[in-house]
Amino acid sequence: MSEAGATRGLGQAILEVLLQTLLPGNGTWPSASELGLAHAVRERVGMAEGHEEALLRVLGALPEGFDASSQAEREETLHPLAGSDDFGALLLVAYDAYYVQPGVLLLLEERCGYVTRPPQPDGFELAPFDESVLARARGREPFWREA
Amino acid sequence: MIGAGAGGGAASWRLAQAGLDVVCLERGEWTDAASYPAATPGWESRRVRDFHPNPNIRRRDTDYPIDDSTSLIKPLMFCGVGGSTIMWTAHNPRFHPSDFRVKTLDGVADDWPLSYEELAPYYELNDRMIGVAGIHGDPAMPERDPRPLPPLPLGVGATRLAEAYDRLGHHWWPADSAVLTRDYDGRLACNNCGPCELGCTRGSKASSDITYWPKAIADGAHLVTRAAVREITLDERGRASGAVWIDDDGREHHQPAKIVVLAANGVGTPRLMLLSNSKRFPDGLANDSGLVGRNLMLHPIALATGVFDDNVDSFHGPDGLTIFSQEFYETDPERDFVRGYGVQVTRGQGPLITALGGFALDVPWGRNHHDRFEQLFGHVVTCAILIEDLPHEHNRVQLSDTVSDRFDLPAPQMVYELDDNSRRMAAHGIESSSEALREAGAREVLTMDMLPMAGFHLMGTARMGDDPTRSVVDGSGRAHDVGNLFVADGSLFTTSAGVNPTPTIQALALRVADQIISARRDIAVPTDV
Numbered sequence: 001m002s003e004a005g006a007t008r009g010l011g012q013a014i015l016e017v018l019l020q021t022l023l024p025g026n027g028t029w030p031s032a033s034e035l036g037l038a039h040a041v042r043e044r045v046g047m048a049e050g051h052e053e054a055l056l057r058v059l060g061a062l063p064e065g066f067d068a069s070s071q072a073e074r075e076e077t078l079h080p081l082a083g084s085d086d087f088g089a090l091l092l093v094a095y096d097a098y099y100v101q102p103g104v105l106l107l108l109e110e111r112c113g114y115v116t117r118p119p120q121p122d123g124f125e126l127a128p129f130d131e132s133v134l135a136r137a138r139g140r141e142p143f144w145r146e147a
Numbered sequence: 148m149i150g151a152g153a154g155g156g157a158a159s160w161r162l163a164q165a166g167l168d169v170v171c172l173e174r175g176e177w178t179d180a181a182s183y184p185a186a187t188p189g190w191e192s193r194r195v196r197d198f199h200p201n202p203n204i205r206r207r208d209t210d211y212p213i214d215d216s217t218s219l220i221k222p223l224m225f226c227g228v229g230g231s232t233i234m235w236t237a238h239n240p241r242f243h244p245s246d247f248r249v250k251t252l253d254g255v256a257d258d259w260p261l262s263y264e265e266l267a268p269y270y271e272l273n274d275r276m277i278g279v280a281g282i283h284g285d286p287a288m289p290e291r292d293p294r295p296l297p298p299l300p301l302g303v304g305a306t307r308l309a310e311a312y313d314r315l316g317h318h319w320w321p322a323d324s325a326v327l328t329r330d331y332d333g334r335l336a337c338n339n340c341g342p343c344e345l346g347c348t349r350g351s352k353a354s355s356d357i358t359y360w361p362k363a364i365a366d367g368a369h370l371v372t373r374a375a376v377r378e379i380t381l382d383e384r385g386r387a388s389g390a391v392w393i394d395d396d397g398r399e400h401h402q403p404a405k406i407v408v409l410a411a412n413g414v415g416t417p418r419l420m421l422l423s424n425s426k427r428f429p430d431g432l433a434n435d436s437g438l439v440g441r442n443l444m445l446h447p448i449a450l451a452t453g454v455f456d457d458n459v460d461s462f463h464g465p466d467g468l469t470i471f472s473q474e475f476y477e478t479d480p481e482r483d484f485v486r487g488y489g490v491q492v493t494r495g496q497g498p499l500i501t502a503l504g505g506f507a508l509d510v511p512w513g514r515n516h517h518d519r520f521e522q523l524f525g526h527v528v529t530c531a532i533l534i535e536d537l538p539h540e541h542n543r544v545q546l547s548d549t550v551s552d553r554f555d556l557p558a559p560q561m562v563y564e565l566d567d568n569s570r571r572m573a574a575h576g577i578e579s580s581s582e583a584l585r586e587a588g589a590r591e592v593l594t595m596d597m598l599p600m601a602g603f604h605l606m607g608t609a610r611m612g613d614d615p616t617r618s619v620v621d622g623s624g625r626a627h628d629v630g631n632l633f634v635a636d637g638s639l640f641t642t643s644a645g646v647n648p649t650p651t652i653q654a655l656a657l658r659v660a661d662q663i664i665s666a667r668r669d670i671a672v673p674t675d676v
């Protein structure tokens with residue numbers, strides 16, 4: 001961990017910049033900053049053992065001036081860290097927080113046709129099986145091997 | 148009975164029904180269906196936390212750690228009443244007749260000490276007990292009794308693949324699923340909610356806590372939960388005399404038994420046998436062959452995921468599969484591998500798992516995240532290529548030197564590597580599945596040679612066989628070296644076949660129980676129990 005990193009906590013603005021780098025938005029989908037995602041990430045980070053430490057290590061590995069650089073530069077800075085388990089934990093917490101935000105849920109419904117309510121208790125229609133799809137497959141001669 | 152999972156549930160019911168006194172010791176506890184994630188907002192995030200299928204990530208106090216530092220493929224299982232069937236996606240295929248005769252037919256591994264025909268009545272019984280949906284007429288399999296329930300609907304993505312397979316002249320068939328498509332045996336039909344892996348809140352998916360266990364208990368079986376067995380004890384004549392188990396407070400108890408049945412799965416059973424060393428068995432219980440823990444098989448899985456321009460509704464439908472292809476299942480000398488693989492056509496995932504890369508997806512973080520997410524979410528169909536894993540003695544479960552559980556007992560360690568045959572099969576499977584996906588209209592196909600989080604099927608570590616130097620138990624599941632010790636779980640498998648194992652585990656467990664019932668008067672048991 002760099003010296004600067006050692007003093008970087010999850011309450012610092014650098015977390016917001018890091019999340020914005022991962023989820024910058026694109027005009028349609030909101031960015032991490034627009035959603036204030038850092039707050040949701042802070043809430044989630046304690047939900048699994050080791051995630052807080054992992055995030056702190058990623059923050060600690062960021063160089064001085066990270067927050068002042070451009071999106072492209074920040075992405076370049078992050079690439080060498082990207083394969084690590086710590087970075088994996090960061091992505092998990094960030095996406096987990098992002099994909100349950102009300103604004104994002106709305107887009108998932110509108111743009112992707114995804115029903116965002118919990119799958120139970122209502123479920124979805126279980127259509128009856130349509131046997132006609134088997135017309136061709138049924139016509140094949142048995143081909144299992146005698147033993 | 149040690150372990151209340153797929154095999155333990157089936158065997159306990161059969162034994163209790165025949166009037167035997169059954170006590171089952173299970174390290175986990177009953178799960179409350181109302182606590183499963185599917186009915187709560189944020190349900191998907193529990194899939195990566197307390198409902199992760201990997202016990203090393205899930206880390207409940209009922210789980211035990213598994214040292215997987217020496218295994219390419221990571222272990223997936225559940226500890227509790229129902230065992231790993233709490234999380235299974237309930238694909239319920241049978242082995243082929245040829246799967247029991249691989250040595251005779253193909254000159255590899257060993258033949259099983261029993262045939263498909265001998266197991267078939269137990270497959271039928273199990274299908275009726277758990278409620279299986281499917282349809283007769285599959286040309287890849289022998290004729291059999293009709294399934295109790297009609298198949299699940301295919302869904303958009305699988306329908307496209309089915310049509311593509313038809314055009315290519317490839318085999319496909321609706322999957323057998325232990326998911327109720329109609330109300331059955333007092334249980335509700337599936338309402339197509341999707342995440343079967345997170346436990347079924349309606350009881351439509353056949354986990355053994357709701358299929359076999361209520362019946363076993365009604366027939367007098369006694370189930371002790373949060374009872375972690377640490378040793379199988381022997382009497383002075385080398386017969387199994389019971390089990391030492393540890394309760395939540397770390398107190399030890401001894402459960403005496405005339406007959407001991409191990410059903411703690413392909414990792415838990417060899418672990419317990421290796422922990423149970425004695426003067427008679429210094430290298431682990433019933434291990435004169437040296438094969439306890441050896442021949443671990445896992446079914447490596449390769450992936451080909453097709454990306455479609457239009458939305459194929461791939462976040463809907465059951466987690467498991469609705470169709471499969473066995474075009475490349477049997478050995479063909481023209482190919483560069485022996486034995487074969489099955490292809491399971493599965494759906495996509497919810498938003499969180501999609502963003503995290505789902506099945507072979509390449510969703511980047513950063514500026515391209517949102518566009519790529521939208522291209523993939525709901526637009527994918529995955530062919531999971533399930534490879535017949537040949538047994539090798541070097542692939543094994545042993546006791547870890549470095550990892551231990553909360554009772555300070557050595558954790559099991561998985562030592563596992565892929566063989567070249569599997570790699571060649573994976574390459575073939577990716578090519579054939581890519582062709583099928585493109586034929587189905589996929590614009591792009593994303594692939595993965597080997598899925599690391601794929602240790603769902605734990606097999607072979609106390610294998611069956613007629614030859615006591617090449618196997619741990621005989622064809623009835625009885626240990627060669629200890630006459631009143633039996634195994635009734637995935638450890639039994641002589642070979643792995645190219646299909647999911649659980650119906651075969653449960654059929655074997657029912658058969659092991661019947662063998663115990665018919666031989667019990669001749670089995671030498673400890674006199675003081």
Ligand SMILES: Cc1cc2nc3c(=O)[nH]c(=O)nc-3n(C[C@H](O)[C@H](O)[C@H](O)COP(=O)(O)OP(=O)(O)OC[C@H]3O[C@@H](n4cnc5c(N)ncnc54)[C@H](O)[C@@H]3O)c2cc1C
Nearest residue numbers: 150152153154174226230231236237238376415637647649
């Ligand atoms: C996510 C997931 C999806 C799956 N999908 C499918 C599928 O679609 N089709 C299929 O065929 N298979 C599937 N499987 C695999 C299937 O669940 C297993 O093959 C099956 O449950 C194994 O049965 P078993 O009896 O060998 O062991 P298990 O069902 O694993 O039961 C073993 C039990 O033993 C207990 N135990 C272990 N050690 C001890 C001890 N020392 N003392 C007391 N109790 C102990 C455990 O707590 C556990 O409850 C899936 C598995 C997972 C995890």
